[in-house]
Amino acid sequence: MPKPDKNEMGVTVKKSDDISEWYTQVIQKAELAEYTGVSGCMIFRPRAYAIWEKLQYFFDTEIKKLGVQNAYFPLFIPEALLKRESEHVAGFAPEVAWVTQGGDSKLNERLAVRPTSETIMYDAYAKWIRSHRDLPLKINQWVNVVRWEFKHPVPFLRSREFLWQEGHTVHAKKDDAETEVLTILEIYRRVFEEMLAIPVFKGKKSVNEKFAGADYSTSVETIVPSGKAVQAATSHHLGQRFAKSFGIEFLDEDGQKKLPFQNSWGFSTRSIGAMILFHGDDKGLVIPPKVAPMHAVIVPILFDDTKEKVLKAANKLKELLKDFAVLLDDRDSYTPGWKFNEWELKGVPLRIEVGPKDVVNDNVVVVRRDTGEKCVVRTKEVAGKVKELLDGIQKNLFERAKSWLKENTADVKNWDEFSKAVEQKKLIRAAWCEKTECAEQIKEKTEGVKVLNIPFEQPKKVSDECAHCKSSAKIVALFAKSY
């Protein structure tokens, strides 16, 4: 089979016309993901995995500053262990992939492929924790997890297997645990806003949307240009419920045996999906510089008679930019135009063109991926300019995303406005009564709109009545359909 031609290579649909098809094309053509024979199980190709590595590095560095240590707990959780905490198992059992055979033998007990690791970790914690001196215990793991969902899978955003980190900490005092919940949530905000240039809302999950087994859950949430919300990360306070179920106790300084307080928190590779949807455009992927595996690509404009000189200049340029991740695309078999399209599709933040005239003038042309803006830069000033442009792109993407989010947020007073905003696929802010039945009715009437969270920074309340049931409403909540 020959290489696909230029048209096939590029994205053939506009993002605004059919975002779902656009997304499917981008993840494949920009070589981010590949489908496999198992529905919902996808390949994270190097271009996507490298973004994940950047996020890992940032988050891992931050949690290590807090004294969190990495570990690895088994993939397989015996059925009885998974069932020990009743509220928790009810939340996960319908989505568990079960191992029932080892080689030719039937196993005595089914083994769950971890959907999350509270149960297997806390069983061990009960062995390790004896005294207040063993606390706080702060362990994190970077692992694959499996949730055998039956909804339509969407690569990155809703896949049966995904990659995440899960932190599980134990504290002697409730206060310390609750402080940590918010400290971690703030790091998640930074992962999304500072690294991925995605604005998010910090808040508390409603009772019916909280993590199965948690006292309460907090989250960072956003809505992406498909009009669907993404729960970007969660940080849960588990209280003492798991400690009770798993027998985690400690001897406190006062000589008393006590139950500790626990947290768990995680974010996953769905963050990559949100990034693709937020920043991509009709030409393909746009990667924020802070998570870009490659900052710039140098494309030399080659003609037979000046080839040698231009290549020399391009190599010198690469040397000048050695503090950045730069590729010199000196492939002979593609035209500059082909290369421009390819690297735009793949979302590289900057393209640097160097041709015969540039060599004569000791210039290069630098092109921004986010705006298409071109500028001519003196060769000797290129490193400083690249730094400045990368910072500018990071900032611009975030500002643009914030504007988009603002335009696509609706403050609604009543059910009419609410319904209209649902149709327009907006992020809805509405006064809400906090009743579980009310949330369930909203979900039913709207075919899936749910409470994302109750933002900590409460927006101005435009009504004192619940936008749905009209009963008294103390808070404003965020609503949308979600992945």
Added chain:
Amino acid sequence: MPKPDKNEMGVTVKKSDDISEWYTQVIQKAELAEYTGVSGCMIFRPRAYAIWEKLQYFFDTEIKKLGVQNAYFPLFIPEALLKRESEHVAGFAPEVAWVTQGGDSKLNERLAVRPTSETIMYDAYAKWIRSHRDLPLKINQWVNVVRWEFKHPVPFLRSREFLWQEGHTVHAKKDDAETEVLTILEIYRRVFEEMLAIPVFKGKKSVNEKFAGADYSTSVETIVPSGKAVQAATSHHLGQRFAKSFGIEFLDEDGQKKLPFQNSWGFSTRSIGAMILFHGDDKGLVIPPKVAPMHAVIVPILFDDTKEKVLKAANKLKELLKDFAVLLDDRDSYTPGWKFNEWELKGVPLRIEVGPKDVVNDNVVVVRRDTGEKCVVRTKEVAGKVKELLDGIQKNLFERAKSWLKENTADVKNWDEFSKAVEQKKLIRAAWCEKTECAEQIKEKTEGVKVLNIPFEQPKKVSDECAHCKSSAKIVALFAKSY
């Protein structure tokens, strides 16, 4: 339950008396591993996982220099896909853990939990590779794998789930592929010799011990003080067999469709087990400085009247050592003696004691974990001395390991000597005929001794006859029982 007393805390058996019990105690008491309810599935606790992170960092940096990119392929491999390469599946099928249920539904096709990822990766490679321009393709992943073995599990060394990296590369030319096999093997040698201070032998696997589906396999091998061999890492040349089975073809520069040549290579968390067995002593774990998560522990000697001064000096010391990973153990509730034992058990390379007299004299006492040697160091010279001692420990551990290995290697001429060396649990070097039946007979007669590899650096051949069957022997092979 109260804290265990000092005797219970330490290792209660000598390494030379019962190395198996010694190992079991060390991995638990030094907090490296924890057993779980599922046989063969263990917890990698933070102290062990941190060693793995050091090895990952070293190896990952080296392979990225070669242009290898990280990715992530699904955990689940459909049964039909696993079976596509007949020799390969025969090698792995008896050890596969099978997922047969998702939630409450029975799956249409069983899914293998990956024992290794050749099949799922090469199915994708067939989609991605079209032209010589797509080659070489070099992808690696750091993942968990499961091999449902029925042998007695040994944490780190033989567990049903373990962590590893698997690199899978595709090359247009056989030469390039074969060169890479050895380039990677050399990085493995460095992982073991330079990082873990474990001497290894590079060589080629015998035909009956090669990887299922490979043209040939190479490995680094060693024997540890339990008298058992550890296959430390392997680098396989797969030839074109998988390319044929999975339909991987490329259009070469000459316009011809061709089958590419493939390699795969991996090393795993079993390396940690080898390290524990090689360097540990009767006091517990000894960690080579290059993989030690903590280089030194500062233990202040505290008395009521001088406490403040000593703590101040200890904090200053920590500041002077900020380029190293240093813990200041200022816990009030333990005596210095208790702390000495604890950190020896946990293998920290250096202990730095600072007491009232040291403060007066502006000295500290530095104690080596490997030799127990103490030296008094001027405070202002401590950073330089710590660096020097860490280098010295790394070197000493490797030299000591090499001497031990030399003493425990036997060059044997005939079956009498061979059998005696088996009894003495030595690493055996013997002339060998390279026949599969001969290797099988040796294994049977000795209850498990096998050919480890045929070293590239051939030792002096002490006979021209196979030490077992007496037929003509061209090479010397390494033999031992192995994990």
